[in-house]
Amino acid sequence: MLERDVPQEGNSTLAGHRKAVYALAEDGKLRRVPSRGWEVEEIVTRQAVEDLEQRAESALARARAGETSPLEYHMYRARMDVELLSQTTGLWRWRIRRHFNPAVFARLPLALRRRYAAALGIPVEALDTVD
Amino acid sequence: MPTTFAHAHASHCESGVMSSLLTHHGLPLSEAMAFGLASALSFAYLPFVRINGLPLVSYRMPPRAVIRGLERILSLGMRFETFGSPERGMARLDELLDSGKLVGLQTSVFWLPYFPPDLRFHFNAHNLLVYGKEQEEYLISDPVAETAVRCASADLQRARFAKGALAPKGLLYYVTRPPALPDWPQLGRRALARTVRVMLAPIPLVGVRGMRILAGRVARLPLEDGGTRARMYIGNIVRMQEEIGTGGGGFRFLYASFLQELAGTTGYAALDALAARLVEIGDRWREFALAAARMIRAREALAPSALAERLRALAGDEERFFRDLDRAQRAWAR
Numbered sequence: 183m184l185e186r187d188v189p190q191e192g193n194s195t196l197a198g199h200r201k202a203v204y205a206l207a208e209d210g211k212l213r214r215v216p217s218r219g220w221e222v223e224e225i226v227t228r229q230a231v232e233d234l235e236q237r238a239e240s241a242l243a244r245a246r247a248g249e250t251s252p253l254e255y256h257m258y259r260a261r262m263d264v265e266l267l268s269q270t271t272g273l274w275r276w277r278i279r280r281h282f283n284p285a286v287f288a289r290l291p292l293a294l295r296r297r298y299a300a301a302l303g304i305p306v307e308a309l310d311t312v313d
Numbered sequence: 314m315p316t317t318f319a320h321a322h323a324s325h326c327e328s329g330v331m332s333s334l335l336t337h338h339g340l341p342l343s344e345a346m347a348f349g350l351a352s353a354l355s356f357a358y359l360p361f362v363r364i365n366g367l368p369l370v371s372y373r374m375p376p377r378a379v380i381r382g383l384e385r386i387l388s389l390g391m392r393f394e395t396f397g398s399p400e401r402g403m404a405r406l407d408e409l410l411d412s413g414k415l416v417g418l419q420t421s422v423f424w425l426p427y428f429p430p431d432l433r434f435h436f437n438a439h440n441l442l443v444y445g446k447e448q449e450e451y452l453i454s455d456p457v458a459e460t461a462v463r464c465a466s467a468d469l470q471r472a473r474f475a476k477g478a479l480a481p482k483g484l485l486y487y488v489t490r491p492p493a494l495p496d497w498p499q500l501g502r503r504a505l506a507r508t509v510r511v512m513l514a515p516i517p518l519v520g521v522r523g524m525r526i527l528a529g530r531v532a533r534l535p536l537e538d539g540g541t542r543a544r545m546y547i548g549n550i551v552r553m554q555e556e557i558g559t560g561g562g563g564f565r566f567l568y569a570s571f572l573q574e575l576a577g578t579t580g581y582a583a584l585d586a587l588a589a590r591l592v593e594i595g596d597r598w599r600e601f602a603l604a605a606a607r608m609i610r611a612r613e614a615l616a617p618s619a620l621a622e623r624l625r626a627l628a629g630d631e632e633r634f635f636r637d638l639d640r641a642q643r644a645w646a647r
Contacts, residue, residue: 222603
């Protein structure tokens with residue numbers, strides 16, 4: 183890649199930041215060149231982010247319909263999955279899945295709700311609703 | 314507090330951290346030299362490590378390979394500390410900063426507020442340097458950021474003590490004995506030999522064999538669901554190659570820069586021609602990424618077999634390249 187070919191496409195995913203890439207300068211030497219982004223990177227990053235956002239949206243709709251607990255929505259909103267939430271809270275995966283049941287979730291003791299809230303980085307009151 | 318510390322922008326966090334750390338301790342070393350001397354270039358396809366249901370594809374050696382590699386070959390004195398309690402971990406950081414140390418940290422990316430929101434994933438092996446503290450804010454040199462940044466204490470604590478795969482456990486590190494002036498030809502030769510050994514390793518999943526196995530998997534991606542899963546799968550490969558601070562072309566340009574610099578430092582000109590060849594290979598990786606992205610956005614028909622063909626061609630190119638690098642390295646050794 184030549185220095186003048188380094189993409190400067192202003193990726194939304196970089197939010198105004200520039201990343202360093204290496205490219206050939208006129209003298210044939212490789213140099214570090216700041217880049218405003220390449221559409222290819224934007225496409226694959228948005229793809230991964232949108233996948234997580236879709237999971238959160240689906241969980242949100244199901245939580246509103248009473249089919250899952252707010253916990254599932256907050257988990258995806260924190261870009262986590264059951265595996266990662268399990269590692270973060272130290273709870274078994276099957277227990278977390280059980281807490282996706284709105285009836286079980288409604289009876290959750292404060293200690294467990296605190297544990298989830300801390301892992302997700304939200305206040306404990308926020309855990310109870312999807313709004 | 315280290316008053317003379319200068320932030321430098323880098324493409325990759327770990328080699329950027331080591332470049333700044335060593336430069337600060339009297340051994341000016343570029344990011345490319347840090348990366349190359351630590352033999353950090355690689356390729357690995359690890360189907361049993363899954364992230365959001367997708368296999369791990371990596372273009373470099375595992376996290377901490379650069380730090381540990383440089384520590385060993387430069388006979389540096391370094392101290393690594395992890396902590397059971399976040400409070401102790403933060404107190405120790407403050408203590409080290411007060412004593413004037415430049416401190417490296419392993420953190421999660423997700424909890425760092427200065428990162429662009431779309432790039433905040435739960436990746437736990439990010440590296441950054443802390444060079445001071447003002448009130449409740451840490452002064453941070455994050456190599457992938459263009460300028461020095463600040464981070465509130467509570468956020469940094471969260472990032473240092475994130476859980477999950479590769480959990481940092483508050484890991485911090487600092488230099489206790491500055492590096493000796495290296496014997497560049499010897500270090501360079503050994504570094505090349507190590508990278509050749511990994512790239513041509515006679516084991517599957519690693520090096521050029523890993524590329525060929527990945528090509529086989531890509532060729533067989535199921536398309537029954539309209540290609541949704543196949544698109545996620547190839548998107549993940551491209552993300553690991555281009556988006557996760559690689560300097561472009563899955564670290565190939567960065568490594569080429571190392572070869573050029575090593576040629577300049579040691580006067581072994583054979584490496585210059587090899588650097589030029591590796592740049593061409595890096596360009597071909599970029600073409601692979603472009604083709605994949607066009608298929609993801611359906612600007613081009615989804616054809617996993619065409620991408621697999623490109624991967625196989627790249628494996629062939631890299632196999633020839635690393636054989637020639639091996640020859641150059643042996644000829645250099647005399």
